[in-house]
Amino acid sequence: MKKLKLLTDIEESYTELRYKTSWPTKGQLIKSSIIVLIASIIIALVVLVMDICVNGLMHFIYGLK
Template sequence: MKLKLLTNIQEAYDELRYKTSWPSKKQLVKSAIIVMIASVIIALIIFIMDQIVDRLMHFIYSL
């Protein structure tokens, strides 16, 4: 059982170390910036939708 576990750990390490292509620092920073910008845009869209629904509900209940 221990031998199988150690073999699995070694295989996982080898795959991560030698077979996986990791992004460069430049690619990683560029991707992170894109994700942050997309997150802000989505948050703004949700905020605007929430404000519209809130005002609509206030209008409906004030009648």
């Protein structure tokens, strides 16, 4: 009985992915990927600047070389 339920679930999942899901076009996928890439670079740069500032502050406070 459980095997039948599992097979039914797999079949329903396949049907939903195949016929009911709206997949992005190649152009939409490329645009979204570029936006994610740019956002990741900006966030990395912000973290880098914050790290440099905190590092400089710690060197100033503790007189590290």
